Every structure is written in C-alpha cells, then in structure tokens.
Amino acid sequence: MERRDFLQYSGLVAGALALPVREWRPDLLGAITPIPSADKKDLADAALNAARTAGATYADVRIARSLSQFVSARERKIQGIGGSESYGAGIRVIASGTWGFAATNVVTPDGLAAAARNAVAIARANAKFQTEPVQLAPQKGYGTVSWKTPIEKNGFDVPVAEKVDLLMAVNDAALKAGANFVNSRIALVNEQKYFASTDGSYIDQDIHRIFPGFNVTVIDKASGKFENRGSLSSPMGMGYEYLAARPAGKFAGPGTTKYGSYYDMLEDVQLAPAQAKEKLAAKSVLAGKYDLVLDPSHLWLTIHESAGHPTELDRVLGYEANYAGTSFLTLDKWKTGTFNYGSPEVTIVADKTQPHSLGAVGYDDEGVKTKEWTLIRNGILVDYQKTRDQAHIVGQTASDGCSYAQSWSDVQFQRMPNVSLRPAEKPLTPTQMIAGVDKGIYIIGDGSFSIDQQRYNFQFSGKLFYEIKGGKLAGMVRDVAYQANTREFWNSCVQVCDRRDYRLGGAFNDGKGEPPQSSAVSHGSSTARFNGVNVLNTARKI
Amino acid sequence: MPGLTEAEARAILEKVVKLSRADACEVSLGGGTSGNIRFARNTVTTSGETENMGLSIRSSFGKRSGSTSVNQFDDATLERAVRRAEELARLAPEDPEFMPPLGPQTYAPTPGFVQATADISPDYRAALAGASIAAAKARDCVVAGFLDDGARWSARLNSAGLFGYTRSTDVTYTITARTPDGLGSGWAGQDANDVARIDGAAAARIAVEKAVASRDARAIEPGKYTVVLEPAASVELIQNLLNVDARNADEGRSFLSKSGGGTRVGEKLMDERVTIYSDPANPDAPAGPWVGDGRPSQRTVWIDKGAYQNLAYSRYWAEKQGKPALPGPTNFIMNGGTDSLEDLIRSTSRGLLVTRTWYIRSVDPQTLLFTGLTRDGTFYIEDGQIKYAVKNMRFNESPVIMLNNLDALGRPVRVRTDETGQPSLVPPMRIRDFNFSSLSDAV
Numbered sequence: 001m002e003r004r005d006f007l008q009y010s011g012l013v014a015g016a017l018a019l020p021v022r023e024w025r026p027d028l029l030g031a032i033t034p035i036p037s038a039d040k041k042d043l044a045d046a047a048l049n050a051a052r053t054a055g056a057t058y059a060d061v062r063i064a065r066s067l068s069q070f071v072s073a074r075e076r077k078i079q080g081i082g083g084s085e086s087y088g089a090g091i092r093v094i095a096s097g098t099w100g101f102a103a104t105n106v107v108t109p110d111g112l113a114a115a116a117r118n119a120v121a122i123a124r125a126n127a128k129f130q131t132e133p134v135q136l137a138p139q140k141g142y143g144t145v146s147w148k149t150p151i152e153k154n155g156f157d158v159p160v161a162e163k164v165d166l167l168m169a170v171n172d173a174a175l176k177a178g179a180n181f182v183n184s185r186i187a188l189v190n191e192q193k194y195f196a197s198t199d200g201s202y203i204d205q206d207i208h209r210i211f212p213g214f215n216v217t218v219i220d221k222a223s224g225k226f227e228n229r230g231s232l233s234s235p236m237g238m239g240y241e242y243l244a245a246r247p248a249g250k251f252a253g254p255g256t257t258k259y260g261s262y263y264d265m266l267e268d269v270q271l272a273p274a275q276a277k278e279k280l281a282a283k284s285v286l287a288g289k290y291d292l293v294l295d296p297s298h299l300w301l302t303i304h305e306s307a308g309h310p311t312e313l314d315r316v317l318g319y320e321a322n323y324a325g326t327s328f329l330t331l332d333k334w335k336t337g338t339f340n341y342g343s344p345e346v347t348i349v350a351d352k353t354q355p356h357s358l359g360a361v362g363y364d365d366e367g368v369k370t371k372e373w374t375l376i377r378n379g380i381l382v383d384y385q386k387t388r389d390q391a392h393i394v395g396q397t398a399s400d401g402c403s404y405a406q407s408w409s410d411v412q413f414q415r416m417p418n419v420s421l422r423p424a425e426k427p428l429t430p431t432q433m434i435a436g437v438d439k440g441i442y443i444i445g446d447g448s449f450s451i452d453q454q455r456y457n458f459q460f461s462g463k464l465f466y467e468i469k470g471g472k473l474a475g476m477v478r479d480v481a482y483q484a485n486t487r488e489f490w491n492s493c494v495q496v497c498d499r500r501d502y503r504l505g506g507a508f509n510d511g512k513g514e515p516p517q518s519s520a521v522s523h524g525s526s527t528a529r530f531n532g533v534n535v536l537n538t539a540r541k542i
Numbered sequence: 543m544p545g546l547t548e549a550e551a552r553a554i555l556e557k558v559v560k561l562s563r564a565d566a567c568e569v570s571l572g573g574g575t576s577g578n579i580r581f582a583r584n585t586v587t588t589s590g591e592t593e594n595m596g597l598s599i600r601s602s603f604g605k606r607s608g609s610t611s612v613n614q615f616d617d618a619t620l621e622r623a624v625r626r627a628e629e630l631a632r633l634a635p636e637d638p639e640f641m642p643p644l645g646p647q648t649y650a651p652t653p654g655f656v657q658a659t660a661d662i663s664p665d666y667r668a669a670l671a672g673a674s675i676a677a678a679k680a681r682d683c684v685v686a687g688f689l690d691d692g693a694r695w696s697a698r699l700n701s702a703g704l705f706g707y708t709r710s711t712d713v714t715y716t717i718t719a720r721t722p723d724g725l726g727s728g729w730a731g732q733d734a735n736d737v738a739r740i741d742g743a744a745a746a747r748i749a750v751e752k753a754v755a756s757r758d759a760r761a762i763e764p765g766k767y768t769v770v771l772e773p774a775a776s777v778e779l780i781q782n783l784l785n786v787d788a789r790n791a792d793e794g795r796s797f798l799s800k801s802g803g804g805t806r807v808g809e810k811l812m813d814e815r816v817t818i819y820s821d822p823a824n825p826d827a828p829a830g831p832w833v834g835d836g837r838p839s840q841r842t843v844w845i846d847k848g849a850y851q852n853l854a855y856s857r858y859w860a861e862k863q864g865k866p867a868l869p870g871p872t873n874f875i876m877n878g879g880t881d882s883l884e885d886l887i888r889s890t891s892r893g894l895l896v897t898r899t900w901y902i903r904s905v906d907p908q909t910l911l912f913t914g915l916t917r918d919g920t921f922y923i924e925d926g927q928i929k930y931a932v933k934n935m936r937f938n939e940s941p942v943i944m945l946n947n948l949d950a951l952g953r954p955v956r957v958r959t960d961e962t963g964q965p966s967l968v969p970p971m972r973i974r975d976f977n978f979s980s981l982s983d984a985v
Contacts, residue, residue, distance in 0.1 A: 122589065180795075322686035
C-alpha cells in the first residue's frame with residue numbers, strides 16, 4: 001500500500017534491477033557481501049553512546065543489509081531477474097518516557113551518532129502529547145551472540161542459470177500437460193542484521209527465506225470460462241534445499257500430493273493443468289452446511305486471520321484502530337481466565353523457534369531471545385503476543401520476543417510470531433478423518449480471504465475442493481467459499497490429525513502499521529475437521 | 543523543498559547517458575521528502591520525515607537488456623553503474639517482447655504540485671493530531687489517525703532523446719474515532735494534492751459524530767438492500783473495473799473475455815449513467831504526465847454509458863495486434879450528478895448508508911465478484927432520515943452487477959484508495975439490491 005503514484009512517475013525506478021540475465025555475477029551488484037563484521041560493534045557503540053549522551057534512557061540500533069533476488073517466467077520466456085540490496089541503520093530510543101526513531105544510510109560512526117541524536121530529538125518533540133510513558137520490561141544483555149537460519153544451501157549462491165532452467169522446465173511441463181498459460185517464480189530474501197542495545201546485547205543474525213511458486217491457467221474458449229490452479233508450495237524459512245524435491249517432503253493423497261519441508265515444483269505443476277480442467281468442468285457446489293476437512297495448505301490462512309491477528313496485543317489495545325483494526329479478544333475476556341475461543345481440541349501456540357518457519361530467529365528486533373508459548377489452551381484464551389513495552393499491560397515481566405521491523409529504515413513494533421494449531425496426540429490420518437465424514441468438502445490450498453476488523457466474521461475460499469460423500473471423495477466441486485464466525489468455527493473443530501500430517505503454510509508479506517510494514521510468518525497444522533460450516537455458492541453471471 | 547530542479551536533474555541524466563556504450567540507454571532519477579504523524583489511544587505514537595533519491599539505468603544491446611540502480615551520485619559511482627547495466631545486458635537472453643526506447647515525447651504539465659504541501663512542517667502535523675485528539679476527548683471518544691504527506695519529483699532521459707521532469711505533492715489524512723465502551727466507531731478520510739483542502743477539524747468531527755451515532759447498532763437480516771455508498775465505501779470495489787488490459791481480455795482470462803473468443807468491449811454491461819475515465823490534467827485529482835514506460839498519460843474514456851470503450855495496450859501487445867498503444871489509466875474519475883451525499887440520503891425511502899468498506903478480496907475473477915465488509919458507520923435510512931445504526935455486514939458483490947443496479951449518483955469527490963494509490967473522483971451512489979450475505983459483530 002505504498003503511494004503508487006510516485007512509482008508511476010518513475011517507472012524505471014520501480015522496475016529497477018529487473019534483469020533478464022542468463023548468468024548472475026554477484027560481483028556486479030555486490031549483492032552477497034556481508035556487513036563488515038569488525039566494524040559493527042564500533043558502529044553500534046557510536047550510536048548507543050550518542051543516544052545516551054543526548055539523554056536517552058534506553059537505545060537500540062539495528063545495522064542491516066537486506067538482500068532479495070527473484071527470477072520470474074511466463075510460458076517459454078524469462079520475464080525478469082531482479083535483485084535488491086539495502087544497507088543502513090535504524091536507531092530507537094526512549095527519552096522523556098517517549099519513543100523516538102531515526103534511520104540513516106550513512107553507516108559511519110558519525111552517521112549513526114547523528115541519527116541517534118535525531119531520534120532523541122524526535123522523542124522529546126513527541127513527549128508533549130505523551131499520556132502513557134513507555135514502561136519497558138527488563139531485559140538482561142546477552143553480550144556478543146549470533147544466530148543463523150539453519151540452511152543447507154544458500155539460495156544466493158545458486159547460479160541464476162539453475163533457477164532459470166528450473167522455471168523453464170516447470171513452464172514447459174505445464175504447457176505440455178495442457179495449460180494455456182503459466183507463470184512461475186522463485187523469490188529469495190536474506191536479512192543480515194546486527195542488533196545492539198544499551199542493555200549490553202550485541203546480536204548478529206543471518207536470516208534466510210525462500211518462496212517458489214507458479215500459477216497455471218486453462219481456458220475453455222467455447223464457454224469463455226477460465227480456471228487457475230496455483231502451486232501448493234509455501235514460503236519457508238529455508239535455503240535452496242526447499243526445492244530439493246525429497247520424498248520426505250511429500251504427503252500423497254487424498255486429493256493430490258501436498259508438500260511439507262521439501263517442494264517438488266515439477267511434480268506439482270505437472271498435476272496442475274488436469275486439476276484446473278477438472279475444476280472448470282466440476283459441478284457448482286450446492287450452498288448449505290457441510291463438514292469441512294481442511295488441509296494445512298489451506299488452514300494456515302484461516303489460523304493467520306482468525307487466531308494470529310486477534311491475539312496481537314497492539315490490536316487489542318487500539319493502536320491499529322485506524323488501519324488494521326482492533327480485536328474481539330479484549331482484555332476483560334482474557335482476565336476471566338475462562339473465555340471460550342474454541343473446542344477442547346483447539347490448542348494454539350505461538351513461537352519464533354520452529355525449524356523451517358518464516359518467523360524463526362534467535363532474537364527479536366529488541367534483543368529478546370525467542371521462545372514458544374501458548375495462546376489458546378484447549379479452547380480457552382490464555383495469552384497474547386507481546387513486545388517489551390506491552391508486557392506490563394497484562395501483568396507480565398518479560399516480552400515474548402515479537403518485535404520486528406521490515407527494514408533498517410522502519411521502526412520495529414509488535415508483529416505476529418508463528419501461530420500454529422497443535423496436532424492431536426491420538427493417531428489420526430486425513431484418510432481416516434475423511435472416512436468419518438458423511439457430507440463434507442475437503443479443501444486444499446489457500447484462496448480468497450477476508451475478515452472483519454475485529455476478527456469475528458470471515459470468508460475463505462481455496463484452490464481445490466473435493467466433495468465428501470459417505471466417507472469417500474466424490475469428485476471436485478467449484479464456486480466454494482465458507483463463511484463463519486471465528487468462535488463458532490473453532491468450536492466446531494471436532495478432530496485434528498496427528499503430528500505425522502503437520503505442515504507449515506505462510507505469508508511472505510503480512511501487512512500492519514502506518515506507514516504499512518510487511519513481515520513473514522508461518523502457521524503450522526495438521527488436517528482438521530470442522531462440523532456444520534456454512535458454505536456459499538459464489539457463481540454469478542455478468 | 544529539498545530535491546533537484548529540472549536543470550540539476552537533467553545534468554545528472556545527461557552525464558549518465560553520455561557514459562553509455564550500449565545500443566540504447568534509459569535513465570530515470572527520482573526522489574522526494576515525506577513526513578507523517580500517527581496517533582492512537584488519544585496520544586501520538588510515531589512521527590517522522592524521510593528523504594530519498596535514486597537513479598536507475600536500463601541498457602540494451604539489440605533485444606538484450608540489463609538494469610541497475612544506485613543511490614550515490616559521484617562520477618565514479620555513476621560510471622560503475624552504467625558499466626554494470628551494460629554487462630548484465632550482454633549476459634541477458636533475448637527478450638522476444640523487447641521494445642526499443644521511445645523517442646522524444648510531449649508531456650503536458652499536470653497540476654499535481656502544490657508548494658504549500660511541500661512546506662508541511664512537523665508543527666503542522668503535530669497541531670493536526672493534537673486538535674483531533676482534543677476534538678475526540680471533548681466528546682469522550684478515543685481516536686487513532688494518520689497524516690501522511692509527500693513532495694516528490696521525477697525525471698527521465700534516454701538515448702533516443704526522450705526527456706521529462708515532473709513534481710507532485712500529496713497528503714492523506716484518516717481518522718477513526720471509537721467510543722470508550724467499544725460499541726461505536728466512526729471514520730473519515732481526506733486525500734488531496736493541496737494541503738489547503740485538508741480540513742482536519744471536519745474529519746475529526748465526522749469521525750466522532752459517526753462513532754457516537756453508531757453505538758447500540760441493531761442487527762438486521764442479511765439480504766439485498768438499497769444502499770447509499772459514500773465514495774470511500776465504493777471506490778475499492780469499482781476501481782477493479784479498470785484492472786484489466788487488452789492482452790488479458792484477448793487471451794481469454796478476464797471478465798471481459800467472450801465465449802467463443804473476442805472481448806465484450808462495446809457491449810453494454812452496466813447502467814447507462816456509468817462513465818469512467820482518466821485524465822491526468824484533472825485539477826481535483828491530477829496524475830503524472832507519463833506512464834511507467836514513458837508514454838504520455840492521456841485523457842481516456844474507459845467505460846462510456848455502461849459499455850467498455852477502450853482497453854489499455856502494452857506497446858508489445860499493440861504492435862502484435864495492430865492496435866494503437868493506448869497507455870493505462872493514471873487516475874480514476876467517475877461521472878456523477880449534482881446531488882450531495884445528504885441529498886441522496888434525503889431522497890432514499892428505505893436503505894442503508896455505508897461509510898466505508900474493508901478487506902475487499904477477489905472471489906471470482908471471471909465475474910469480478912468481490913467480498914468485503916462495511917466498517918466504521920453503517921446506518922438505516924427511512925423516509926430520507928437516518929433512523930439508527932445497524933451492525934456491519936459482509937457483502938459478496940460484483941461491481942459490474944452493482945453498477946447495473948444503479949439508482950442515483952451524487953457529486954463526485956476526491957477519495958483515497960489504498961489499493962492503487964491513484965487519485966480518484968467518485969460520486970456517492972445509491973444502488974438497489976446490494977448483496978449482503980452475513981452479519982458481523984465487529985465494531
């Protein structure tokens with residue numbers, strides 16, 4: 001939601017680095033040069049000392065280099081190869097009980113010191129409107145520590161030619177399998193982030209994310225109808241090994257093959273055109289109540305919207321009232337200790353530690369070591385997502401490690417950790433679950449999504465919908481969306497499959513804040529069953 | 543304002559183009575200053591100012607292109623950037639859709655820059671926030687809001703002789719007021735190029751009044767209702783009508799694709815009062831003088847009397863299809879009438895007033911079906927009077943169907959759009975049989 005008119009004026013700037021190249025030469029863009037490690041502590045200390053001298057009672061600094069790379073293809077041509085590199089530092093302070101923030105791309109001791117003084121000046125200027133002085137939960141300094149996403153293969157080290165070849169093979173396979181059109185892409189992100197604070201922490205982190213995917217379109221010219229089938233991949237906190245197509249990542253049937261920690265892009269795209277055609281010819285769903293069996297490739301988005309967002313404490317408190325909205329999970333409900341959010345099958349945990357997840361880091365953007373904690377226990381609301389300045393509001397003495405900024409130039413604030421549905425202890429497979437459903441719909445993949453600003457009323461669609469009749473899949477249906485109230489929906493959860501079916505889905509670009517910032521987050525679950533959910537028929541004629 | 547004048551920008555651009563050894567070279571230089579203040583819970587939460595400037599270069603050898611960008615402007619950096627773009631171009635595969643740079647173009651000036659907006663100070667922002675908070679406290683409300691302003695400039699030059707320079711300003715103010723019991727919520731928003739058109743006090747008054755009036759909302763049965771949609775309630779639905787180009791329609795993957803092939807351009811799809819056009823020179827919603835690839839933006843009627851008249855063409859698709867390369871819209875203007883919003887309410891016998899809509903997402907691209915919800919002020923109208931607040935509702939509606947059910951149009955006003963960021967002029971409108979599918983408890 002940037003001001004796009006600026007981009008219109010500067011089309012070339014917007015398309016900068018969209019490079020259709022055969023070979024990637026890192027030296028040409030200097031894209032993989034890490035931040036010079038010897039200098040980082042000195043730079044950070046220059047900022048922290050300047051802030052203290054100017055009167056800050058607390059300061060932290062993030063010196064960051066953010067890299068991205070993408071390759072995209074359409075049918076039999078490469079549309080673009082791009083990369084970006086951004087280097088700078090952001091300094092946040094508390095002065096006069098008020099937050100102040102300033103950022104600079106002049107990454108020198110003087111540049112950082114000047115930004116620190118600016119941050120203190122901004123804090124003082126804002127203090128005159130301050131009615132709630134910042135109360136920061138204490139945080140012990142960790143000294144000099146580091147953390148790195150446990151990747152096997154750095155995607156930025158993989159030659160671009162290899163990525164081009166993969167996408168060309170994917171598109172070729174789609175067209176041979178009957179697609180009329182196909183787009184595919186691979187996106188990589190690497191955040192090299194150095195954090196230091198007046199608490200005595202100096203934290204060096206190297207964070208990697210990857211997001212491959214495609215979209216296949218089939219067209220029926222006679223009827224003028226078309227249908228898409230997007231990939232069943234997920235963005236992951238992994239290196240290039242996500243694309244290794246290892247058998248351990250595959251979850252065969254029912255419906256189609258789904259993927260966990262490894263993604264077989266070629267296999268998925270070969271299945272897609274036939275499935276799009278089957279969907280195009282499928283019968284239109286009869287609106288009414290159905291038992292829904294939701295695959296993790298679908299359920300992650302429902303968890304994100306209806307469990308992840310309403311447990312964000314800044315929303316609960318009203319900080320997002322003008323934009324992203326507030327939350328129905330108000331403090332009075334939490335204080336009862338008995339507020340029913342879902343059925344006893346529903347335990348929802350937050351974490352920033354799950355391997356392969358987008359939220360996994362060693363420490364958050366205010367120097368708090370990450371952990372796992374429970375938000376909903378057996379259907380009861382027990383906790384929220386918090387940063388250091390929020391912990392006291394719920395009578396706690398430590399942050400959950402939920403602070404994040406999308407870049408060095410943005411101020412950090414409370415962002416969603418991974419929020420996941422805990423799998424059941426009792427053994428249960430998706431096939432066994434479906435066998436128990438008399439009239440239902442099995443949904444695979446995410447689709448249309450919409451929820452109100454307090455997270456009560458939602459409507460979701462998907463990629464593939466299979467009718468369940470008498471415990472068996474009975475072919476595809478189309479025009480499916482389900483609409484529910486968050487509490488009714490989670491109270492209709494009667495079964496969750498066991499850990500063998502557990503997979504992550506996620507978003508690369510969850511948005512919050514003004515100006516908006518995006519963050520990446522994963523949501524894990526096993527397949528789950530929800531009884532008697534209202535299904536709409538979305539077919540229209542224009 | 544900080545930033546480069548036309549002559550200063552041109553000097554850097556010419557220096558870069560002279561360094562080029564490629565068959566063709568296109569250079570773009572842009573920057574700006576932006577500032578904001580954010581408040582919530584009746585207190586300022588963040589504020590700041592940022593400045594940026596960037597240069598990008600695209601070099602081409604035949605149909606091979608390479609691009610790079612830098613944000614330092616010394617001679618050595620500029621030379622290195624040009625050489626990088628050229629080396630990348632030599633490594634690139636041929637692009638079958640490559641189009642050579644455009645020659646000199648004539649860019650008509652557009653009235654998008656206002657000095658007073660470029661001069662907005664931190665004091666102005668703080669005063670606006672402070673006044674809004676005071677207005678809310680006076681009525682026992684809690685407000686959250688955001689003021690965002692910017693002054694931007696952009697210049698481009700290529701080896702075929704095309705040069706352009708433009709400046710623009712923008713300012714957006716939004717405010718949400720809530721009653722302390724959480725039972726009422728109201729919103730108001732303003733969007734302009736000229737800060738003189740921002741009336742923070744008026745916005746705060748509307749938001750607070752709607753918050754207080756929307757307490758104790760009654761639940762009504764979802765179904766088809768006559769609605770009076772304020773411009774902020776309709777803009778993000780109807781702007782999707784222009785999210786289509788000739789290639790998608792020709793390829794059979796658009797709501798304008800026709801069974802058996804071809805497109806539905808020229809076919810009457812909506813009420814004959816529906817005319818939507820773009821015009822970069824419009825004084826109330828000016829847009830930039832060029833589109834992304836350097837073609838001059840131009841006044842174009844997209845939908846005329848309910849029928850699509852034009853679709854945008856990329857230069858490549860236009861050449862392939864033997865059609866004029868009509869550039870896409872840079873703003874969104876819908877014709878209306880002379881009635882005010884209040885007039886529309888007064889002439890409504892039974893219906894709902896919708897302040898704003900939220901979380902609009904595509905459900906079916908084939909029929910342009912969207913879902914979303916009302917938010918921050920939904921009221922029942924009877925005999926021309928607002929009778930009481932009603933609970934928010936989810937809709938599933940296509941702008942094509944909705945504008946077929948058009949009942950009345952009011953006077954267009956400038957309205958902000960999060961999704962496209964394009965300046966927009968949209969009338970308040972009364973629509974029959976607007977399809978609400980479920981109730982929401984959200985306030």
